Amino acid sequence: MNEPNTDVIQGTLDMLILKTLSLEPMHGFGIARRIEQVSGKVFKVNPGSLLTAFQRLERVGWLDSEWRQTDNSRRAKFYSLTRSGKKQLERETADWNRRASAIARLLKAEA
């Protein structure tokens, strides 16, 4: 029973959502599936956390939402990135890159 950990790294869910939405507006399940596919199933998003994160991101003004028909003609809530959401994504991406490369350097360093 040694299943690999598929939890999203703490504190990165917002960034992953923003990144995913930077391509096109999407609904909740679409975003979850996109994150799962693009990450090559390394990350699996918890639906509860995802939906709560939408509430939060919308409140701070990084996301807009609107109800409309999906391709398979269901009504769904589509989220899209706002201008300040784009800026936030840039900030978070830069920040993440800085930290990730620092960790990579630390791990590479000879003991």
Next chain:
Amino acid sequence: MSLWRQFTHGVRVLRNRRAADQEVDDEVRHYLEESTAAFAARGLSPDDAQRAARLELGSVTAVREEVRDYGWENIVDTLFADLRYAVRRLRQKPGFAIAALLTVALGIGATSAIFSVINGVLLKPLPYPQSEQIVALRHTAPGIHIDDMNLAASLYFTYSEENRVFQDVGMYAFNTASVMGLAEPEEVPALLVTNRFLAVLGVQPAIGRAFTSSDDDPKSERAVILSDGYWKSRFGGERSVLGRRIILDGDAHTVVGVMPPSFQFLDGHFSLVMPLRINRGDVGLISFCCEGIARLKPGATLAQANADVARMLEMAPAKFPVNPGFGADAWAASRIAPRLRSLKDLLVGDVRNTLWVLLGTVGMVLLIACANVANLLLVRADERRHELAIRAALGAGWRRIARELLLESVLLGLAGGGLGLALAYGALRLLAASGIEHLPRIHDISIDPTVLAFTAGISLAAGLLFGLIPVYKYARPHESDALRGSGGRSLTGSKERQRARSLLVVAQVALASVLLVGSGLMIRTFQALRHVDPGFSSAHQVETLHISIPESQVKEPERAIRMEEEILHKIQAVAGVSAAAATSTIPMDGGSNDPVYAEDRAVPAGSVPPIRRYKYVSPGYFSAVGAQLIAGRDLTWAETYNQTPVALISANMARELWRDPREAVGKRIRPTLKDDWRVVIGVVADLHDDGVDQKAPGIVYWPLLQKNFESSETNVTRSVALVIRTPRAGSPALLQDLQKAVAGVSPSLPLSDVKTLESVYDRSLARTSFTLVLLGIAASMALFLGIIGIYGVISYSVSQRTREIGIRLALGASLRDVMAVFVGYGLVLSGIGAVCGISAALVLTRLMKSLLFTVSPADPLTYAAVSAALILAAVLASYLPARRATRIDPSEALRAE
């Protein structure tokens, strides 16, 4: 921006909770559908796909709740729900709610009322710009034993010319002026001021001009400024009044201005503001005639001002000649020193201490009220402990339950505060209507934003205070064993609960005993003051009024006095009048203070003999006010008209100089070294002229007409108070008769300042009776609440121990024994409370020492009486519920449960 979004979003959710919930619901359902479809696309059967999707999502409800719970509006939402719940629960038990509400309202109302008095009297600044810069120019003169002395004209000029710390210096005096030529002749109060006086206060007339330096010159044309009230009532508020000439004290005065309606000064009532005209060339060094105020330069302190005045006091003797009749060293011997203080301190005086003691008192009543409500809340929480335990078991967090309990009590506190504010408003109206003359700045007392904030603050604090006690008992983390003990079977549990309530009762009794001791001490003070012989008798039968015979009407001094005598004879003929006489100042109304030399008592070089109070009286004065003649005889009219050099003195002065009043008769005294000697012809009983709680001053009574007195050739008392002894005193009919009698002698002579001697006497007791009444009310409330507290605890204890009582009775205990247990318990509780309270009172009552008169703060009689009252109250409060224990039927009690 994002804060705004948070806000609008939250408000949208609050406004339509159902739509918002629906949206969350829809989104979760859509997620599930998409997820199911995705699983189905991977080849699962519809049923399996749905199961897999649900498994992945987890509990739909949980997710929905998780999403829903995000946002500040949820806190508000549950708060409102709890609030509605709290209101509903309070309405379910209207008896409890009303009792608690009234208790809190009384406590908060009393506290708010006293606080608004403190706010108006002590905290609010005076109604002048930068009023903190205004100082009263008071002095002290240890060399002649005068603690607090006014301002001399010589010093007014010295300070105006030489000071380094003042922007402006002003001098003033209160006086009266008789106005003629308008309707009826009338005597109106006037404020006499030097030309910079209004500048010191920083106020200007509403119309017209202020005084200028030329108005102070006795040679210039006389000017007058009207008060707003006088302008409106006598001149119809016409602007054309400027430039009009009116006759004051027989001289024409030009109206130059009208003060604004808001203008007030030291609570004084005056219709006119007139120039205080003093010729600088005539001023002698010792001329303490008036009062002074000054405005400090910005940044100057009171200490700097005192230092500057000390410096200038040295300069005055070089600038002004010593008055004739005084030794050259009289100035130095008086050792005059500055005693400046802020104008507000001068106005507020010694009422400060009284007010803080009262605030402390009502604060204690509020605490007792809180303890009572806490007790009620504990009983209610106890009744609900099953419900609370079940809710806790079902997953309600202790925080949530604590919040609910606190919300209920804060609601009670705030509602009580609102009601209390209404009570305070009523109390203040009552206070204003009662017209307590001794309270300074009574017109500045109102419910303003400061008072509102204070009331809101204490309401909230009270609500939290009595709410935290049940919270501490019932809504702590791990308070979950309540489910186990059911229906009061667990004795330890009930004992534990009882302990909190017992502690509250002990605290209540302790606070009540402090208040009882306080009011007991005030009662003893009042008694002691009532026992002081004021120096006059049957004051309720003495009417007093004021007349003044102006020089313009009767120029000759002797004729003025003859006119006074004639008026007295006319008044003596009025029905019911048994005696009438004239005096410069009625008892307890003061007089001038000057030294008196005695022929056979040498005064050491470089010092001045002690200061005595001067009063000028007509023959028959002492019998009219009911003062006892201890030795010698009264004046005669013949002596007055002949200007025979005679005088009467008070007994304490006679004893001080000659040990025995009888020895004093025939001795000779005089005011200054230049005057004729005057023979002491009588000695009068002491008069407490400064109030019954003050030492009786040494008094000299001089005739109304004298020659070679205080360095002037003729001394005549033209302005006199008439004292009239009659059972009709205080009645309007008498006043009409008196008016007729005076008009029979001179039709243009106005009467003023009509009052009975008793009202003057009562005023001297006003502060004590005011404090006594308020403390008395507070203490009775405290005792009453304390009794209710004991009663509540004992009756609860009886109801909890029904089974135990049944067993005891069944085993043969007598009814007396059972009752003794409960009465004993009540006595123990109140005993502990009383011991704590009385020990606290021994410390706390020292704070009210300045309010007491000949009574020690540790007065044994008071403490004994309070202890007895408390024991009695405790027995009563525990006997009543204990009697119910005796009605318990043993078989019934054992069968129950």
